[in-house]
Amino acid sequence: MDLDVFFAGTAGSDPTARRGMPAVLVRRGGDRLLFDCGEGTQRQLVRSTGLPELDDVFVTHFHADHWLGLPGMLKTFDLRDREKPLTVHGPPGLRDLLGAMRAVYGRLSYELRIEEVRPGDEVRRDGYTVAAVGVEHRIPALGFVLWEDERPGEFDPETAERLGVRPGPDFGRLQHGESVDGVAPEQVLGPARAGRKLLVSGDTAPSEAVRVAAHGADLLVHEATFLEEEAERAAETGHTTAAQAASIARDAGVRMLALVHTSTRYAGRQIREEARTIFERTIVPRDFDSIEIPFPERGEPRLVRSEEEPVAS
Amino acid sequence: MDLDVFFAGTAGSDPTARRGMPAVLVRRGGDRLLFDCGEGTQRQLVRSTGLPELDDVFVTHFHADHWLGLPGMLKTFDLRDREKPLTVHGPPGLRDLLGAMRAVYGRLSYELRIEEVRPGDEVRRDGYTVAAVGVEHRIPALGFVLWEDERPGEFDPETAERLGVRPGPDFGRLQHGESVDGVAPEQVLGPARAGRKLLVSGDTAPSEAVRVAAHGADLLVHEATFLEEEAERAAETGHTTAAQAASIARDAGVRMLALVHTSTRYAGRQIREEARTIFERTIVPRDFDSIEIPFPERGEPRLVRSEEEPVAS
Numbered sequence: 001m002d003l004d005v006f007f008a009g010t011a012g013s014d015p016t017a018r019r020g021m022p023a024v025l026v027r028r029g030g031d032r033l034l035f036d037c038g039e040g041t042q043r044q045l046v047r048s049t050g051l052p053e054l055d056d057v058f059v060t061h062f063h064a065d066h067w068l069g070l071p072g073m074l075k076t077f078d079l080r081d082r083e084k085p086l087t088v089h090g091p092p093g094l095r096d097l098l099g100a101m102r103a104v105y106g107r108l109s110y111e112l113r114i115e116e117v118r119p120g121d122e123v124r125r126d127g128y129t130v131a132a133v134g135v136e137h138r139i140p141a142l143g144f145v146l147w148e149d150e151r152p153g154e155f156d157p158e159t160a161e162r163l164g165v166r167p168g169p170d171f172g173r174l175q176h177g178e179s180v181d182g183v184a185p186e187q188v189l190g191p192a193r194a195g196r197k198l199l200v201s202g203d204t205a206p207s208e209a210v211r212v213a214a215h216g217a218d219l220l221v222h223e224a225t226f227l228e229e230e231a232e233r234a235a236e237t238g239h240t241t242a243a244q245a246a247s248i249a250r251d252a253g254v255r256m257l258a259l260v261h262t263s264t265r266y267a268g269r270q271i272r273e274e275a276r277t278i279f280e281r282t283i284v285p286r287d288f289d290s291i292e293i294p295f296p297e298r299g300e301p302r303l304v305r306s307e308e309e310p311v312a313s
Numbered sequence: 314m315d316l317d318v319f320f321a322g323t324a325g326s327d328p329t330a331r332r333g334m335p336a337v338l339v340r341r342g343g344d345r346l347l348f349d350c351g352e353g354t355q356r357q358l359v360r361s362t363g364l365p366e367l368d369d370v371f372v373t374h375f376h377a378d379h380w381l382g383l384p385g386m387l388k389t390f391d392l393r394d395r396e397k398p399l400t401v402h403g404p405p406g407l408r409d410l411l412g413a414m415r416a417v418y419g420r421l422s423y424e425l426r427i428e429e430v431r432p433g434d435e436v437r438r439d440g441y442t443v444a445a446v447g448v449e450h451r452i453p454a455l456g457f458v459l460w461e462d463e464r465p466g467e468f469d470p471e472t473a474e475r476l477g478v479r480p481g482p483d484f485g486r487l488q489h490g491e492s493v494d495g496v497a498p499e500q501v502l503g504p505a506r507a508g509r510k511l512l513v514s515g516d517t518a519p520s521e522a523v524r525v526a527a528h529g530a531d532l533l534v535h536e537a538t539f540l541e542e543e544a545e546r547a548a549e550t551g552h553t554t555a556a557q558a559a560s561i562a563r564d565a566g567v568r569m570l571a572l573v574h575t576s577t578r579y580a581g582r583q584i585r586e587e588a589r590t591i592f593e594r595t596i597v598p599r600d601f602d603s604i605e606i607p608f609p610e611r612g613e614p615r616l617v618r619s620e621e622e623p624v625a626s
Contacts, residue, residue: 046329072378
């Protein structure tokens, strides 16, 4: 089951030539989940992956740079005669916000489901769960953690054969939890293995809830609006410095840290260098980069650079 | 006085990899006027010309693809501590629309002036006028025509010298309409010359008002959502075909026709070829192309291609 995170927009509150407004696309198997949807996100996707048939959109909070691309995207799905329902999840107030935006998107060809979620609320999907984490910003704000269900333990083919099971389809049945000719799966499978986990912080000051929820995650996508030299301003505005985000990644023991929502005043290199003094496996993705997250036994999360610069200038 | 038209977004109702949502920037001397502001326009400008200190924004109508970039842009100006007032002009209802969007842009560092305009209304600026033209769409919609004030006639230096004026600063005074040593400007200047004129149609079915207002224009920027093979659909939806736009350009005797708002189903080449069978001086600009409009005695309007492809793919 493939799992990756595609960075559709990595800017902070205003766009730059190289960075679009916040949007992170998580692709797991055939599922497509979008976390935040800043202005222009639909075009960023059209320019890169193609606009996917999203299943769920998660809005972290209601500062406009994090959701203003949603009404236009809802409208575009309608123009394309989408039929599959779309669920938008976000903090309380989401229903009023999208109601006020109905002037933009009008009547839709598909069902729009609006789910107001509070910290701790969980959304179950086939094979994984997305849960809301209460973070610390100037207005109510959520991070979202996605964790996969446990996977069956490692299969032991030698034991299976010794118990009289023939290699072939029966091996598959055992691995999927079925008994075969009196042999129970637990006789030939090791202990269940944890699924993968990733967390998207949204905008937040350093948050204990994020540190806890990110424990052992394969990937932490965290905001790093400022450098440590502006720690005071970060605190005033409810944001995090690169060094603070790196400390959280280190304390949570994540496998990789991706920093986004960087202020236009810094180069990505500065953000990365500050964070790496604390947490080496830090990257600052560019727009259209992605991070592949293999199962742990198959290797570390891996940055896949966009083939080309996402901008002409 | 330089005058050009920069195409920040040339798509129709939904964006493509190559074409952003509708937005046309007119640059005259130091003035910057934006006509329509689809989602993502601020980023298109950041990626190309840089986000200019706009003086006026003209909204043709309230279909979302023509204004949804405005709230985010207003907010970005605020983040940049803009102080100069900004005037937004559009059909009646503009005040309510921008009022409903205040949730997005909040309190601004500058004065936002909202001007509801009706067909025939004129906005006077230093050296030119912008007037609203009532066009034919599914909802009330405006085109906008910009015309420059008349220029003084051609200066005749030989006559001036014969009348005793010495070459130098006095020549300049005469050309700017001042009398010098009893010599009146009209003695040494030819008949007043027309200023330049351009028209932006917005979304419209073929419109008699556009044909009249565009008479003799240097540039007509017209929508061409469809090809003639879909003339019926164009009529149903209040749009124009490439051939129809070309007929208007021919009948109005414009110097150049630029077609925008093309449906994603057509290549620009198809639109151009259909129009050129009727009006040869037709172009279909790409995003970030511009058209320079010199004074007529200095040459024809000229397409300036963007140096690079505006998209990576």
